[in-house]
Every structure is written in structure tokens, then in C-alpha cells.
Amino acid sequence: MTAGKHFDEAAVSILQDIILHRRDVRGNRFLSTPLEDQVVDQLLSAALHAPSVGFSQPWEFVLIRDTTVKQRIKASFNEENEKALPSFSGEKQTDYVKLKLEGIMEAPLNIAVFYKPAGKPVLGQTSMEEAGLYSVVCAVQNMWLMARALNVGIGWVSILDAEKVKRILHAPPENRLVAYLCAGYTDGFYTQPELELLQWEKRKMKEAVIFKDGYTPALPVIP
Template sequence: MTTFPPAQADASAPASDMAFSAAERSAVYRAIFERRDMRHFAGGTVAPDAMRRLLTAAHHAPSVGFMQPWRFLRVASSTLRTRLHALVEQERRVTAQALGEREEAFMRLKVEGLREAAELWVVALAEGREKHIFGRRTLPQMDLASAACAIQNLWLAARAEGLGVGWVSLFDPIAVADLLQMPAGAEPIALLCIGPVHAFYEEPMLQKERWAKRCTLDDLLFEDAWGQALGQPVPKP
């Protein structure tokens, strides 16, 4: 499956002598464009050394002020997994009700793979984050942004390893923190379902199910002023 734009795989000479080779560049773009938020898993297992590689990739993500706010907790207990699934199901129903006229369509979607995935990991923001001021004095949410980069690193590494990842955020963070005995100030942000899949979706599942579609890139690019199209300078007053 090759879903990335052909231009991204162009073997023409790189713009910099520090660039990767054409094959290496193509592999990077392939991982980006073929990454999927997976809900369907094939059971099985993830080898410990492969899981370690994914976590190492996550830990090498950028973080504002080098604060490294991410923490990863493996859910090995089947009882805990069942209780987490119950919390997700509870929030799924509340979310459906909040969607109003789209409630029934939402309830038809498969939104998680907690019971089928080989591995379940909880990603959380560590306690004591308030002590990190560098880069966060006016933008304290940079801890969350940094942790999201770690998750993306893991996601891309997993795709390269042939493993699926699904990010589940349908849960009450206080309930999950209590269940996993997190210290005060720690905040769960993701339940990551990780493991073998029968196949990767040809396109994002929510796009395939016509829940939403990817925006046109040019509609999101501005220059000099909000809403001013790229390449169209702001008129002089």
C-alpha cells in the first residue's frame, strides 16, 4: 500500500547534503502517510524488544524546556484492562448523547480496541509539571503538546514495525488516575492500544465511515495575517 503523494517519494537530489538518501526519505514519508488510528486488532503479542524500541522512540520526542513530561504505564492485569474498558464504554455513551442528532451514527462506530490489542499502555503527564517554567510561562499547555509528540513518535515507529496503534481518549481522567493509583497532579491523556493488525486501513477510518474528512491543506495555510491566503500579501493600507 502506497498512499503518500508521489512527490514525497521523489528521488531527485535533496536540497541539503545533510538530507537522508532517497530511499530513507521515502520510508519516513511512508510511515507518516500510512499511519492509522487503529480500532481493529488481531490479538497476538508484541515482542518485548519491539515494545522497548517503540518506547525509546517516544522518549526521544522533543519537549519544551526538555521537561520530558511523559510517563508510560503498561496495563498487564486483565482485571485492570476490563475496568478501563468499562470506563471507556461509559464515556462513549455520554459522548454519544452529547452529539445530539449524530448519536446513533456515533454509536455505530468502533472507537477502541482495548480488549483485542496485544498491549495496552496508559500515557500520562507527570506530577510536578508546574516547576517547569522554560517555554511554559505563557503557554502551560506545552506539557501536553510535548507528550503528544512522544505519542506520535511511538505511532510512526509502530507503523514501521508493522504494528497498529489506537489512541483512545474517551475516559474520565480522574477515574483513570484513581484506578491506576497515580499521584496527585499526574494526568492520563491516552490509552494506547498496540499490537498486530490484520490490515491497516486504506484511509483514516473516520473518513471511510464518512464521519469527517481531511481538510484541504491550502485552506489551512495563511501568510502575514490570519485568513490571508499563502502567497497573497496583505494589501497595503
């Protein structure tokens, strides 16, 4: 076995910056400038080098630039967005209406990311079948970080009917839609996540989500 590459503190600092400044980009921030083929290749290469359970590489990517296809996907978003509105009430519902939650038409490139089951036993996936899906999410994260390093915006659209998207894209029946991404150059990146700036949610503190050697046992009930 040959020795792997060793990184210095400068590389660590750059990676930390990329992680801290990654953002979900909405449609009102995308520019119409097409992404160069070389840039798209860099995004996909990053995805293809993600870790995967049993080295199964269970991902497939559909690149979408056609306006008609985008319009059909956008229609699915509009339907699902209307369904989601009653889930919120009061000020939350008012704020929800104001949010621009996708960039399907504005982004020059859409990328549908699918999980394709292996159809055979996969090392490491025999107990936790969902590890295959998690592998695809790792590929999405790799792509997102590479995009940020290239100053390219990516927005993940989850308000969609996955089965309708599959039909629109003629996906094989066994494939599962994991992510629908909007990608393109942007007029700028927020200093904080947009929903944090809008106070939709507060950032969780580290102390609230990290436990040592298991969760704290419940206190005994005193009769």
C-alpha cells in the same frame, strides 16, 4: 558540536510513507498475538526521544496487560460512551452506535501516557504552561510512527474519564492523563483513515487551513 546525521532521499520517502499510512486502529482489527519485548522497547524508545520543552521530558508510561485492569478501564469507556451518544443526532447518532471506538480488551497491550509537571520553572514553559502537555503529545506521535514502521497498530482512546483512569492506575495526583493507547499486531491497515472511509468527516483541503503572514483581515463594514 559534532555534525548530525544526514539523510538521503530514500529516507525521506520512507518517512513520508510512514506518515501517510499511519492509522488509528480499532478493537475489531487487533490480533491477540502478544507484542515482543523488543518491539515494546522500540516503541518506548521512540517516545523517549521526542522533543520536549526545556528538555523537561515530562512523560511517564504505564504498561497494562492485566485483564482485570483493562476491564475497569473498559467500564469507564462504556460509561463515557453512553454519555457521548446524545451529543449526536439523526444519522450521526445511528452511525456512532455502529462504530467500534476502542480496543481496550482486544489489544494485548494498553499504554497510559501521563504528563508529570516538573514542580519547578521549565525553560520555554514560563509563558505557555501547556507546552509541557504538548511535549507529551509529541512522544505519543513518535510512538505512533514507530509502531506503523513496525507494522504494529495503535489506537488512541479518548472517550474515558481521566480521573477514574488515574485512580484505577494509582497515578500520582499531580499527573495528567494525556493518552490511553491500545497497541498490538493487526489483521491489516486501512488505505485511508477509517472515519474518512465511512464519510464521518471529509478531509480538509490544504488551502483551507494554511495562511500566510497571519489570518486574512476582516473586510471593512460598508455603511
